[in-house]
């Protein structure tokens with residue numbers, strides 16, 4: 129579904145992403161992990177059209193999309209969430225999601241956008257009535273709203289920049305289960321950036337690890353969490369708990 133080849137992003141003389149290649153199969157959940165500043169968001173920004181790659185190719189459903197504008201990429205079926213939700217507070221929840229559907233689906237049909245909003249809000253477990261306000265939503269609710277906005281754009285591939293920090297353990301588990309449900313019930317392929325390894329390893333099919341803009345490891349959760357280089361640059365003292373989560377997921 130997605131084929132990335134030799135992706136590079138330079139900011140002036142600094143190379144944030146260096147010759148990264150990877151593939152994502154239809155229906156897969158790929159975890160994208162690595163230390164702060166390793167290039168995860170920069171890759172998301174290139175996949176979603178926010179940044180133009182300095183070099184490399186991004187093929188989605190067989191077509192080159194590298195360098196296309198963000199709205200064209202959304203219309204082709206790549207949706208994304210942002211780490212920090214920024215909804216329009218003067219609009220209701222329903223209006224926020226319908227607006228995303230209206231522009232994201234590219235058909236500009238109010239009826240279709242409203243239908244998409246209702247489905248997306250229902251999917252993430254938020255009220256589907258048209259009057260519920262955004263204010264009053266806690267951290268977990270705002271993340272659900274962010275997800276509903278992305279779903280309303282009708283993605284085939286979802287780039288989930290989740291950052292579950294700030295949620296309690298039950299909320300984290302629910303958010304992770306939600307991604308799996310989105311894949312299982314809607315058939316949406318997912319790339320998930322997340323720092324909380326115990327939750328991520330339980331849900332993803334495969335993991336790719338970045339360090340200083342380069343891919344240093346890729347494989348099953350059980351393989352990656354036992355990779356000495358990944359333990360050295362990223363997992364550190366979390367290695368044991370991460371390996372346990374990966375082993376549990378395997379069972």
Ligand SMILES: Nc1ncnc2c1ncn2[C@@H]1O[C@H](COP(=O)(O)OP(=O)(O)OP(=O)(O)O)[C@@H](O)[C@H]1O
Nearest residue numbers: 139142143144162163164165166167168169170171
């Ligand atoms: N617009 C920009 N201009 C200059 N440098 C940038 C820009 N965006 C990102 N960078 C740099 O590129 C590197 C990769 O950043 P990026 O945000 O992709 O890392 P990340 O892995 O997503 O980190 P985090 O886990 O903290 O979100 C960092 O050194 C960052 O400072």
